Amino acid sequence: MVFVLDTNKRPLAPCHEAVARKLLKQGKAAIYKRFPFTIILKKAVDASETKTEYRLKVDYGSRHTGLAIVRGKEVLWLAQLDHRTDIKERLDKRRAFRRSRRNRKMRYRKARFLNRKRKEGWLPSSLASRVQNIQTWVNRLKKVCPIEHVSYESAKFDTQLMRNPEISGVEYQQGTLQGYEVREYLLEKFGRKCCYCGKEHVPLEVEHIIPKSRGGTDRVDNLCLACHDCNQKKGNQTAEEFGYPHIQKQVKEPLKDVAIVNTTRWKVYEVLKQSGLVVECGTGARTKMNRIRLGLPKTYYFDACCVGESTPNHLHFKTKEVLFIKAKGRGSRSRTNLDKYGFPRGYLAxxxxxxxxxxxxxxxxxxxxxxxxxxxxxxxxxxxxxxxxxxxxxxxxxxxxxxxxxxxxxxxxxxxxxxxxxxxxx
Missing domain, CATH: 2.30.30 (SH3 type barrels.)
Structure with a gap:
């Protein structure tokens, strides 16, 4: 299906690609945009004739978001939006370069970490990027299709239940470290000795099994005790690379993606409400139930078709293609290329x-x-x-x-x- 605008750029009902091809060939329309493919008519049309309800469905995820436009039982357009995952890494790299440069040039500069104030509802750049991607595409699709309703999967994940399926009652308030300090907990867990070489009666250091520079976290199951020599020798390696795979197995899978969705799901909801569309919320369980009932495979764009109570008993796909959209940004403000040490190696125009x-x-x-x-x-x-x-x-x-x-x-x-x-x- 092809999106259609009249000569005043008002959205009309999407048409079949054969109809769009005919209009272009006859000179009655021109190509307005390639992605998503949209044509613009060369004459005004009464847009009030469009009485069909068009619904945008959004299946939000931390890395990928499914998008679908549905008209009754017909699926007109499918897309998968891939979010950026390199923002934090790039900010950390920039911060390291700046810190190194300031130490070289302004050795005794006064610390300035207490003069920053964040607005209420502030989100880190890496999370705000995901929200803004969805906002951008909802606004873009509104301009090319007469959408009036949006269905949004507002999923909430129980992180403690995902770690311990048998948890219940007051156990939710009793975490891993109940009654312990972190160091005391680790000393008891590893028998007050280095978990690598087994030395006892030496000063022990809290060490990350998966280094933070490799994606590790400060969660307690990613911490162990090591003597100074082992800690220095291990460096930037994981415990498995260092030759201790049995210690690596103690680290549970990180739940970063779950935390991202839990943090931003209501922010996405606010963005959808601000768009002026009628918002319908659905749960992840309902989406899964609808997908199984319709016999669709597990993909982000098919999940989007199944979001919310408005999902019909049957779906007819009027499109055979999926548009994969990847966020990449609009370039960099930096006009200087740096080497790995942070020194200039070339300049951009x-x-x-x-x-x-x-x-x-x-x-x-x-x-x-x-x-x-x-x-x-x-x-x-x-x-x-x-x-x-x-x-x-x-x-x-x-x-x-x-x-x-x-x-x-x-x-x-x-x-x-x-x-x-x-x-x-x-």
Missing amino acids: RQKFFFGFQTGDMVKAAVPKGKYKGVWFGEVACRKSGSFDIKGRDGKRIAQGINYKYIRLIQRLDGYTYRKEGMKLA
């Missing part, structure tokens, strides 16, 4: 556009001669000289040194990358 293009734009290059003769589709990497590179889906260069005169713009960089795949029902 101060301008953004080169010959009408910017790095990240989706383009079509028709090269008439030379090594890269042919037609190339992908993202453009710009240079001042006007000799551009074309990158494929995997980010690798598929054509280099293409003159800007042979390149035609398909869609401007909007902070996301796109790819289409066929829908898999089995």
